[in-house]
Amino acid sequence: MTLLRDHDLATAFDHAAPRYDRLTAANPGYHADLRRSARRLGLPDGGAGLRVLDLGCGTGSSTRALLATAPRARITAVDASAGMLGRALAKSWPDTVRFLRLTAEEVAATAREEPYDAVFAAYLFRNVSDPDAVLTSVRALLRPGGRLAVHEYSLSGSPVHRALWNAVCRGVIIPAGTVTGDRALYRHLWRSVLDFDTAPAFAARLARAGFGGVRTLPVAGWQTGVVHTFLAGGGRPGAAAAR
Numbered sequence: 001m002t003l004l005r006d007h008d009l010a011t012a013f014d015h016a017a018p019r020y021d022r023l024t025a026a027n028p029g030y031h032a033d034l035r036r037s038a039r040r041l042g043l044p045d046g047g048a049g050l051r052v053l054d055l056g057c058g059t060g061s062s063t064r065a066l067l068a069t070a071p072r073a074r075i076t077a078v079d080a081s082a083g084m085l086g087r088a089l090a091k092s093w094p095d096t097v098r099f100l101r102l103t104a105e106e107v108a109a110t111a112r113e114e115p116y117d118a119v120f121a122a123y124l125f126r127n128v129s130d131p132d133a134v135l136t137s138v139r140a141l142l143r144p145g146g147r148l149a150v151h152e153y154s155l156s157g158s159p160v161h162r163a164l165w166n167a168v169c170r171g172v173i174i175p176a177g178t179v180t181g182d183r184a185l186y187r188h189l190w191r192s193v194l195d196f197d198t199a200p201a202f203a204a205r206l207a208r209a210g211f212g213g214v215r216t217l218p219v220a221g222w223q224t225g226v227v228h229t230f231l232a233g234g235g236r237p238g239a240a241a242a243r
Ligand SMILES: C[S@@+](CC[C@H](N)C(=O)[O-])C[C@H]1O[C@@H](n2cnc3c(N)ncnc32)[C@H](O)[C@@H]1O
Pocket: 009, 010, 013, 034, 055, 056, 057, 058, 059, 060, 061, 062, 078, 079, 080, 081, 084, 102, 103, 104, 105, 121, 122, 123, 124, 127, 128, 129
């Protein structure tokens, strides 16, 4: 199967957007895991005085997780899908949160005024055509000492976790996506995870892109070995903190 990319992927997310929150609510631990990964950024003082970027914010679940851990930060949330952003914008947010329709590839332009102190990217990197190019842009967006947290479906490398992912997709995710009319997107989810870097490979990709202090941390529940948090500092070893 060919993976969905760029315009086709944004169109698939536009179509799925009205049902997206209901499907993620049915995934045990989805929101708790996002909050854990956001907390792992280790932003001090509730994020007071900090600028934080949520890359691929979707309907705002990752933005909400950032807001819970850094309620005093200024948060910019971007996404390529108008449908997903529309759902995010329909929710209630403080004035410190802004949403922009931009691709991850375009986002470097938003840091012209001032760099970001932290970037959070949840379930994004598997979807971009050129993850190395996006990582290079993200590094350029971060101030020295800034932090990156990537929360991603990235298999451990163990055949057990690969088999678990196949079973969950065949038994639950693709049937649920078929019922809602979004079969192509949820088949993309399945295949994109199988095709994407394992957790050690993505950690190595981060290091190759110039990030320092790269750490890989598991999440809890059924997604252990399937989803990981990757922490890194923008080129200065040891900048990322785990909690
Ligand atoms: C699986 S959703 C995750 C949304 C949110 N971060 C969350 O945790 O619920 C992935 C999001 O990434 C967006 N996306 C995919 N490729 C993108 C790109 N190249 N640039 C910007 N957004 C992209 C999609 O439109 C979608 O809203």
